[in-house]
Amino acid sequence: MTADPIEGDDTMKRGPTRRDVLGHAARGAGLVAFGGAAFYLTSKADADGVWVIDPEKCINIRLGATGIEACEECATNCVLPMSAVRAVNDFAKCGRCCICPGYYEVTSDTGPDGLPTRKLCPRDAIERVPIGEVDPEDPLNNFYDYFIDESLCNGCGKCVLACKEPAGLSSLRLEVRYDLCTDCNRCSIAMVCPEDALVRIPADPA
Amino acid sequence: MVPGLLLALVVPAVTGESVLAQYVRETDVVPTDEDIGEGYKTPQVQRPLPRATWWDAVDAVVLAVSLGLSAWIVMRRRNRHALVALTITCLLYFGFYREGCVCPIGAIQNVSVAIADSTYSIPYVVIFFFFLPLIFALFFGRVFCGGVCPLGAIQDLVLLRPVQVPRRLDKGLGILKYIYLVLAVWWAVRPVADRDFIICRFDPFVGFFRLIGPGDILIFGAALLFLGIVVGRPYCRYLCPYGALLALVSRLSWRGVTITPDKELDCGLCTESCPYGAVDEMRAVRSSCLFCARCFDWCPRERVRQEGEAAGGNRLTEPRESA
Numbered sequence: 236m237t238a239d240p241i242e243g244d245d246t247m248k249r250g251p252t253r254r255d256v257l258g259h260a261a262r263g264a265g266l267v268a269f270g271g272a273a274f275y276l277t278s279k280a281d282a283d284g285v286w287v288i289d290p291e292k293c294i295n296i297r298l299g300a301t302g303i304e305a306c307e308e309c310a311t312n313c314v315l316p317m318s319a320v321r322a323v324n325d326f327a328k329c330g331r332c333c334i335c336p337g338y339y340e341v342t343s344d345t346g347p348d349g350l351p352t353r354k355l356c357p358r359d360a361i362e363r364v365p366i367g368e369v370d371p372e373d374p375l376n377n378f379y380d381y382f383i384d385e386s387l388c389n390g391c392g393k394c395v396l397a398c399k400e401p402a403g404l405s406s407l408r409l410e411v412r413y414d415l416c417t418d419c420n421r422c423s424i425a426m427v428c429p430e431d432a433l434v435r436i437p438a439d440p441a
Numbered sequence: 442m443v444p445g446l447l448l449a450l451v452v453p454a455v456t457g458e459s460v461l462a463q464y465v466r467e468t469d470v471v472p473t474d475e476d477i478g479e480g481y482k483t484p485q486v487q488r489p490l491p492r493a494t495w496w497d498a499v500d501a502v503v504l505a506v507s508l509g510l511s512a513w514i515v516m517r518r519r520n521r522h523a524l525v526a527l528t529i530t531c532l533l534y535f536g537f538y539r540e541g542c543v544c545p546i547g548a549i550q551n552v553s554v555a556i557a558d559s560t561y562s563i564p565y566v567v568i569f570f571f572f573l574p575l576i577f578a579l580f581f582g583r584v585f586c587g588g589v590c591p592l593g594a595i596q597d598l599v600l601l602r603p604v605q606v607p608r609r610l611d612k613g614l615g616i617l618k619y620i621y622l623v624l625a626v627w628w629a630v631r632p633v634a635d636r637d638f639i640i641c642r643f644d645p646f647v648g649f650f651r652l653i654g655p656g657d658i659l660i661f662g663a664a665l666l667f668l669g670i671v672v673g674r675p676y677c678r679y680l681c682p683y684g685a686l687l688a689l690v691s692r693l694s695w696r697g698v699t700i701t702p703d704k705e706l707d708c709g710l711c712t713e714s715c716p717y718g719a720v721d722e723m724r725a726v727r728s729s730c731l732f733c734a735r736c737f738d739w740c741p742r743e744r745v746r747q748e749g750e751a752a753g754g755n756r757l758t759e760p761r762e763s764a
Contacts, residue, residue, distance in 0.1 A: 279563070367479045
């Protein structure tokens with residue numbers, strides 16, 4: 236070992252004292268303890284876990300729109316200023332209806348164009364895009380795509396609850412956005428979810 | 442009755458006169474791309490992936506490098522300015538960029554759960570973050586507290602008018618962190634239904650890193666920062682459960698901070714300089730020294746050494762006659 240120019244080290248001259256030996260032994264024991272514990276834990280570790288919403292449990296996802304209020308715990312309980320939960324439209328299941336019950340508040344007054352006057356989304360996060368040319372005489376039988384603007388959606392779940400049979404085809408669901416989720420030990424949405432629908436599963440990047 | 446048609450019939454019935462007739466196409470089955478026609482393709486459902494695992498490796502490397510830098514700056518360079526630069530870097534990365542997560546303090550509970558509950562899966566990065574600062578503490582002391590911990594950093598930066606806490610009060614309050622450590626472990630090893638990650642929940646500063654948090658915790662954090670203007674790092678010294686672990690482990694540390702570079706002048710300026718009450722009889726106490734490097738700035742011999750180095754030599758090692 237090189238002499239330390241800062242710390243005048245006279246133990247080098249006298250040889251190791253009992254104190255030095257005990258110190259080394261204690262450090263060695265500490266290293267073995269930490270190393271052993273870390274090794275034991277590594278053997279049962281995984282890359283990471285993520286929070287997901289179990290669609291079988293979430294009441295917004297599984298229940299029909301039978302006059303009940305949407306559960307909005309996901310929107311209001313995340314530790315982030317804007318919840319990490321988003322509504323997602325599964326296009327493979329979407330009926331592409333003219334009057335989408337997730338887009339329109341179907342019980343609101345009908346406007347001159349025959350469509351409901353109010354939208355369901357409180358944040359206007361859903362965009363309604365007609366597919367191809369729309370026949371103005373028969374818009375009902377055209378197809379519409381519904382895109383969710385994820386910068387506006389906060390996962391309140393109103394549209395998810397509304398898009399259920401008989402009115403809809405349950406194409407809307409709620410998902411935790413992994414790119415936003417801070418992956419808390421104790422997910423504050425999970426703490427209040429009435430159905431325990433937020434569950435932690437191993438991350439699978441596939 | 443076809444369910445999709447039900448709504449279509451209800452809507453015109455309510456409104457009376459409507460330009461809309463009713464759905465002729467089936468709305469209770471999903472239209473295929475061919476039904477829609479005109480070369481329509483079903484859009485992709487957006488599906489963001491979890492944070493890539495290699496980012497965990499980046500976090501681990503940043504932690505290891507900053508721990509090494511913190512030890513090198515304090516024990517070799519002995520320079521407070523360099524340490525403040527490291528402190529700010531780590532505050533920005535671990536605090537504001539990573540939003541205070543993952544951190545060794547909260548990892549106490551993850552590690553405790555993983556040891557107690559064989560079904561609990563703990564991420565590799567959490568194991569690494571928990572053990573590496575402890576291993577550094579075995580060799581050098583609390584280097585993590587000095588330049589790396591974002592919670593320590595935010596408190597160190599607000600410490601503008603340090604006062605000395607009476608030694609007895611300091612010792613008494615210091616016991617709180619051991620109680621907190623025991624509570625944290627106890628709450629972690631309970632059955633899953635009663636488990637509570639209290640360290641993360643009552644983390645006073647994570648709300649500032651995320652720019653949002655529960656009101657009571659934000660007030661608690663603001664109060665600690667306000668108190669921290671005069672009392673050096675109140676969270677680290679009196680509450681931090683990981684600080685308790687590091688204080689225990691650093692008692693065994695191989696090296697620690699040595700204040701004077703050569704001989705003592707018995708001036709006692711270092712004792713006065715330490716806002717954490719960690720200098721006792723002009724020696725840095727390893728269990729409470731937070732590696733802030735303030736004492737070097739105050740030490741007259743250290744100043745002589747650094748001026749000498751700046752002048753191109755080391756005046757301390759030169760014989761008095763040739764100086």
